[in-house]
Amino acid sequence: MTIVSFPLPDFNKINKLIMLQFKLMPFKLVIIIFISTLISLNVHAQQMGKDELKSMEKSNSAFKGGIRGVTGPGLNLSPEKMQWWEDAKFGMFIHWGLYAIPATGEWTMFNKKMSPDEYAKLADQFKPRYFNANRWAAIAKAAGMKYMVMVARHHDGFAMWNSPSSYHHFNSMETAAHTDFVAQYTAACRKAGLRVGIYYSPMDWRFPGYFDPKGQAENAALMKQQAYGQVAELMKNYGKIDILWYDGGWLSHKGTDEDAAWFWEPLKLNTIVRNYQPNIVINPRSGMFGDFQVNEGDAEVKGPILEFPWEKCLNLNGASWGYNKTQHLMSLAGILQMLVNVVDRGGNMLLNVGPDPDGVIPQTHVARLKEVGSWLDKNGESIYGTRAGPFQPVDSLYGSTHKGNKVYIHLINSNKVTNELHLPKFDRQIQSCRLINGQDLPFSQDRNGINIGIQKTHLEPAVTTIVLTCTN
Numbered sequence: 001m002t003i004v005s006f007p008l009p010d011f012n013k014i015n016k017l018i019m020l021q022f023k024l025m026p027f028k029l030v031i032i033i034f035i036s037t038l039i040s041l042n043v044h045a046q047q048m049g050k051d052e053l054k055s056m057e058k059s060n061s062a063f064k065g066g067i068r069g070v071t072g073p074g075l076n077l078s079p080e081k082m083q084w085w086e087d088a089k090f091g092m093f094i095h096w097g098l099y100a101i102p103a104t105g106e107w108t109m110f111n112k113k114m115s116p117d118e119y120a121k122l123a124d125q126f127k128p129r130y131f132n133a134n135r136w137a138a139i140a141k142a143a144g145m146k147y148m149v150m151v152a153r154h155h156d157g158f159a160m161w162n163s164p165s166s167y168h169h170f171n172s173m174e175t176a177a178h179t180d181f182v183a184q185y186t187a188a189c190r191k192a193g194l195r196v197g198i199y200y201s202p203m204d205w206r207f208p209g210y211f212d213p214k215g216q217a218e219n220a221a222l223m224k225q226q227a228y229g230q231v232a233e234l235m236k237n238y239g240k241i242d243i244l245w246y247d248g249g250w251l252s253h254k255g256t257d258e259d260a261a262w263f264w265e266p267l268k269l270n271t272i273v274r275n276y277q278p279n280i281v282i283n284p285r286s287g288m289f290g291d292f293q294v295n296e297g298d299a300e301v302k303g304p305i306l307e308f309p310w311e312k313c314l315n316l317n318g319a320s321w322g323y324n325k326t327q328h329l330m331s332l333a334g335i336l337q338m339l340v341n342v343v344d345r346g347g348n349m350l351l352n353v354g355p356d357p358d359g360v361i362p363q364t365h366v367a368r369l370k371e372v373g374s375w376l377d378k379n380g381e382s383i384y385g386t387r388a389g390p391f392q393p394v395d396s397l398y399g400s401t402h403k404g405n406k407v408y409i410h411l412i413n414s415n416k417v418t419n420e421l422h423l424p425k426f427d428r429q430i431q432s433c434r435l436i437n438g439q440d441l442p443f444s445q446d447r448n449g450i451n452i453g454i455q456k457t458h459l460e461p462a463v464t465t466i467v468l469t470c471t472n
C-alpha cells in the first residue's frame with residue numbers, strides 16, 4: 001500500500017497556537033460551559049440512559065478541558081483545505097438505521113439490553129418503502145444547508161451499505177432492505193451540489209470485547225478488524241468523500257477517545273483514510289486530533305469567539321438522534337438563535353434529523369427546516385463565507401460576522417434590546433448602517449464606539465441582522 005504524505009504549513013505550530021487558546025480561555029467561559037452543560041444534561045437525563053449521557057458529555061471534553069487527541073505529522077488538513085468547510089456553516093446530520101423501527105432512539109439496543117440476536121431481528125423488518133436520498137438532499141438544500149453527514153453505521157453495528165467486512169453480514173445489502181443506502185446517499189448529495197459526509201462508529205456493541213478489550217482481546221481484535229475494513233470500504237468505494245465523522249472511538253463507555261487510542265491506533269487508521277481521501281475533513285472522535293472540534297447538545301452557546309474550526313451538533317427533535325415517537329421539535333427561533341450564536345463564535349452547525357422506518361423525514365421537521373431556509377434566503381450573506389467578529393459576542397444579545405467591507409450584527413431578540421445598540425470601538429469607518437432588508441438605521445461613530453438607533457418595530461421575531469458597510 002502506498003502511503004501518501006501531505007505537505008503542510010507547519011501544523012505543529014498551529015496545534016500549539018490552538019492549545020494556547022485553550023489555556024487562555026477565560027475562567028468565566030469554562031464555568032458558563034460547565035453550567036450550561038449541566039442544565040442540558042439534566043433535560044436529557046429524563047430520556048437518556050446513563051452511558052448514553054456519558055457519551056454526550058465526553059464528546060464535549062474538548063470544550064471543557066482543552067483539546068485532546070493524538071497527533072501525527074501531516075495528518076491534519078491545512079487551513080486552506082479547511083476553507084470550504086469553514087465557509088459552509090450549516091449542514092444536515094442524519095441518524096437512520098434499524099433503531100428507527102422501535103422509535104426510541106439510536107441507543108435502544110444498549111439501553112433496553114437487547115442481545116445481538118434479538119436486535120438483529122429488526123434487520124428482517126427493515127424494508128423502507130419511501131427511501132429517496134434525492135428527497136433528503138432537496139430538504140437539506142431547502143433548509144440552506146451546504147453539506148450532509150449520514151450515519152453509515154452506529155454503535156449497534158448495522159452497516160447501511162454493501163459491506164463485505166461486516167461481522168456476521170450485518171448490513172443493509174445482505175438483509176431485507178437489499179439496498180446500498182450509502183451509494184444512493186453519496187450520489188444524491190453530489191447531484192444536489194452538497195458536500196458529502198459519512199459518520200462511522202468504530203465501536204460495536206455486538207462484541208463482548210468492546211466491553212472488556214483486555215480480557216477478551218481476541219474478540220476485541222475482530223471488532224477492530226471490522227472497523228479497519230469498513231472504513232476502507234467507505235473511503236474507496238463511494239467516490240470523493242468530504243467529511244469523515246467518527247463517533248465512539250472509546251472503549252467500554254469509559255474515558256475519552258484519546259484514552260482508547262492504544263487500541264484503535266487512530267494515526268494508523270487515518271493514514272489509510274488519507275491514502276484514499278487526501279482532502280477529507282476528519283472530526284476528532286477517532287482519538288486523533290481532529291481537523292475541527294465538536295460541541296454536542298442543545299445548550300445555549302456562550303462566550304468569546306473560538307479561534308479554531310469547530311462544529312455544534314444537535315437535534316431538531318430533542319428526544320433523540322434516531323427517529324423517536326416522542327417529539328420535542330426545536331422552535332424556529334431556537335434554531336436561528338443557535339445558528340447565529342455558533343457562527344458568530346466561529347463555528348458550523350450540524351442539525352440532525354431522524355427519518356422514520358420508511359426513510360421519511362417527518363413532515364413537521366421538513367416544514368421547520370423550510371422556515372430556516374427562508375430566513376437564510378434573506379440573511380444568508382451574513383452567514384455563508386463569513387468569519388466571526390470583529391466584535392466579541394455579548395451572550396444572549398448580539399454577535400457579529402464579517403466579509404469584505406461588510407460587518408453583520410446578529411441581534412438576538414430579547415427584552416435587553418432597548419432603543420439603542422452600542423458596539424465597542426471600531427477602527428474601520430462605517431459608511432452606512434441598514435437592516436438586511438435595506439432599511440436605513442440612524443447611527444453615529446466616534447472614538448468610544450458605535451451607536452445604532454433601533455426601535456422595537458425594527459426587530460424580527462428571532463434574530464435581526466444589521467449590515468454595516470465600511471469605507472475600507
Ligand code: GLC
Nearest residue numbers: 055056059106247296313321
Ligand atoms: C453521541 C451518541 C450518539 C450520537 C452522537 C452524535 O456520541 O452516543 O448516539 O450519534 O452523539 O454526535
